[in-house]
Amino acid sequence: MTIEERIMERFLEKLKSDQFVPAEVVDSIRILNKEGQLKDAQAILRAIGEGVKEHAKNSAP
C-alpha cells in the first residue's frame, strides 16, 4: 500500500468514527474515492447533500 493509499484509508476510517459525519455520506465518499472522483469539489458537495438528505430520511421516526 502506498503512502497515499494509507492516508486515504486513514481518512475514511476517521470519517467512519466521526459522529458529525452521517454513514450515508461516508459511503458516498468511499464510492467517490473508488471512482477517483474525490478530486472534484462539486461531486463532493453532491455526495454530502445527498448523504445528509438520505440520513435525515433514514433517521426519521
Added chain:
Amino acid sequence: MPRIQRLDVRGFRGVHTQSSLFFLGRSVLLFGENGTGKSSFVDAIEKLFTGRVSTLDGRAQGISSDRHGPHIHNGANSLAIAVTFDNPAASTFTLSSNTKDLPTEIQQYVVSAHENLYILRRLQILEFIESQPRERYAKLRPFLPLTEVDAVENALRQARERAEAEAQRARQDSERIINQIRREVGLPSSLLAPSEKDVVAALSEALVKIGQHPVGQIQDIEAARSSLDQALAPFGDLSRQSQISNVARTLGQLTELFVSTNLTGLVNSLQEFQDRETREARVFYETVLEQGITWIQEERRDTCPLCQSQIKPDELAIQVQARLEEMREIVQLRRRTQASLEQTRQTIRSGQDLLVALAREVSLMTSEEKDRCQALVQELQNTVKVIWESLTGDLRELKLEQIKTAFSLAGIDSSLQKRIAAERAHLEQILNALPSPEGAQRILSTRNLLLRVKDLWANLERADSRTAELTRQATVAFRLHENAQTARKEEVLGIYDELSEDINHIYTRLHPDENHGGVKLEVRDVGQGSATLKANFYERQDEDPRGYYSDAHLDTLGIGIFLALRRWYRKQRPTFDLLVLDDVLTSVDTAHAVRLSELLLQEFRDYQILLTTHDRIWFEHMRDIQARCRVANNFINKVIHKWTINEGPDLREPEEERRDITHLISEGSGKEIAVMAGRLLEHILQEMRYSLRLSVHAKRGEQYEIGDLWPAFYAAVKKDYPSLYNDARSTLDALDVRWPVRNWIGAHHNQWAQNVSRSTAIDFAKAVSDLYDLVFCDSCRRFISPSATPLGQLSCRCGQKIYPAPGKEAVRPKTREELIKETEGVLRDARLDSQLYLTWKREESGREH
C-alpha cells in the same frame, strides 16, 4: 535490478576528452586529490538523471549547470554524458535519450533517479539541519509523494468553502424574510428574531381592533381569514378593492425602501476607502505582512521567506508592526465599508422580493388597471437590475459614479418615483370611488395582512429549513476537510517517527555510549508543511540540536539523516539502489569515520555506492574496511592519478599502460612511446611517493611531475631499500639517465628533440616497463609498500613480490584469515570490527563493576 555498468563523460566540468568510470555493476571507491575531477563524475550523474547540478544551479544568481557545466574548452555541443546499465540489453541512457525507448526496468530506474535523494556532498551535510521547518519539509517533500492526496485535500477545502458560503447565503435569506415580517406587523427592529408568539400577538392586536377574535398561532390564520370573509360577505364582491389595495400598498413599501436606503453613508464610506487605499496603500498586503512576521518570529528566520535576503528579525518585526499600525485605520475603514455595502445589498434583495410579490398581485388585477401597472413593474424591475449590478464586485472595483447613477433612477426626485406616486394616487382614486364602506376597508386590509404574513411565515419556515440543512452540510464538509488534514498529518508523523527511529539507529551506531541522540522529526501544530528537528543532549530533552551539539556531531547527524532518508526512499522504490557520497567521510574524525564506513559497508551493502575521497590514507583504510566487512568483491577501487585542463582526470590503470607500451614498442612512433612510458613512470612514482613517504619539495596543488619525484625515489631506494636496489640496479641507473627523454619528446615541444631517435625512446620505455614489473604485483594488483615488520622490507599485499630488509629473511605478510586465526579469543573479531569491539568493551566494563 539494474545497476550501472559504466559512466562516460565528455566535455563536462573537469572532464575534457572522453573519460569512463567503470562500475561493472559494483560499487566504486574513487580516490583523487583535491581538484582531480572526482566531483565531475558526481556532477555528471546528477546532471544526467536530474537535469541539474545542486552545487551550481540555484547556488547563486548567474551560476547554472547549463552555463558552467560544460568544460571551459568545450562548447555545450560537445558535452556528452551516458550511463550504461548491466541489464541484458546493456541499455544506455544519455542526455538526449527518450526514456520511452528504454526497457521498463531502466525507465523505472531513471524516474527514481530524477529526484536527487541519493547524492550527498560535503557542502550539503548540514543543509537539512540548518534549514527552517518549512524548507526542511520541502526537502522531505520528494520523499512524500502526495500529489493525489493534495488534490483531494484541495477539493475538500473547496467543497467546505462553498458549503459554508451556501449556508451563509441561506442565513441571510432567512434574515431578510424576518425583516419583511417585522415591517408588515410593525415589530421594532430591536427585536432581532421575532418568534411566532410575537408575530401572532401583533396580528391578534390588529384583529381585535376590528372586533375579531385573536389568533393563538400562525396556523389559526386560515380560520381567521374565513371569519373575516364572513364579516365581509354583507359588503358584496370586494376582490377588486383587495387587488388595488394590495398593489398600492406594495408600491408604497417600495418607495419607502428606496428612499430609506442609506446611500450617502455607503458612497461616503466607499469614496474615503478607495481614496485612502489609492493614496496610501497601493502595495499594502496585510495578510502577507501578518503571516510573514509570524513565520519570521516563530521560526527564528534570518532570511526573508519571500526573497531569501538576509534580514534582522527583531528590526523587521518592529517595522512590520509599525506598518500594520499605520494601516489599521484603512483595515477598519474597509470593514465598515464592506458592512455598509452588505446592508445595501440586503435592502435591494428585499426590493427584489417585493417586486416579485407586486408582479403576482398585478397579474391578478382586472385589465383596466393591469396594463399601466405592468408597465410600471417592468420599469421597476429594470431599475432594480441596474442598481444590483452597480453593487456587484469587490470593494476596490465598485464604481462610485455608476452606483450614484443607478440609485438616482429610483431616488426621491426621480421620474420613476413620480410615476409610482402618480400610480398610487390613481389607484387610491379608484379605490375611493368604489362602493366600499370604511369598515369593509379595514377588514379587507387586515385580511390582506393576515394572508401576507401567512405567506411570509411559510417562506421563513422553508428558508429556516434550508438554512438548517445547508448548515448541516457545511458542518459535514468541514469535518471531511478536517479529517483529511488530520489523516495526512498523522501519516506524515508516522513516517517522521519511522525516519527518526532510523536516524537514531545510525546516530547511536556512530556515537555509542554518548549521552545524546533521541532525534525527532515533528510536524508543527501550526501547519502541516513543516518538519521540526529535535534531539536530546544529556538531561536536556527535545532541543534544537544546533543549540548543544558540536560541529562534528552535527556533521554525523546530517549524514545520519541523509542515510535514513535514503533508506526510507529505497523502501518506496526498491529497485533503485544508487548511493553517492562525495567526499563526506573526511568531514568527521577518524574514529567516527571508521564506524561510519563500517555502517555503510554493512548496512548499505545492497546499494551500488559511489564513494569519493581526497584522502589517500583514508582510501587505503577503506580498502581494509572493505575486506573486514567482507565486501571487497563488491567494490572497484579507483585512483585518479592526476588531472590536467586538457586531458581531464587520469583514470587509467597501470596494467593498461604497461600493455600499451609493449604494443607501441612494436608499432608506435618515438614520441608515442616516450609519452606512454612517461605516463606509466609518473604513475609508479606517484604511488611510491605515498608508500615510501618520499620527501619532495612542496608544490601548489600537489601536481608533482617526474622531475620532482624521480630524484627522491632514486635516493630513497638506494639508501633505505638495498635489496630492491640490488635487484633493480641496472633499471634504476638506466632510468636515472633516461627519465628526461619523456620531457624532451613527449611533454614539451623542442625542435632539437625531434632528432632523438626511436631507439632512445624504446630504451626509456623498456626501463620503465622493467621498473613496473619490479614494483607492481599483477596478482594482488598492488604496488609494493614498506611492511610493518620487519622494518626495511618492501612487499606487495599478497607477498608474491618481496624485497627483504637488510640482513633479514623475507617475511610474507599475513593474510586476513591467518590474522583472525592467530588472534583467536576475545579480541579475535573485536579488533576487526569496532562495533564488536565496543560490545566487548561494554561487557568488560560491566564485569568490572
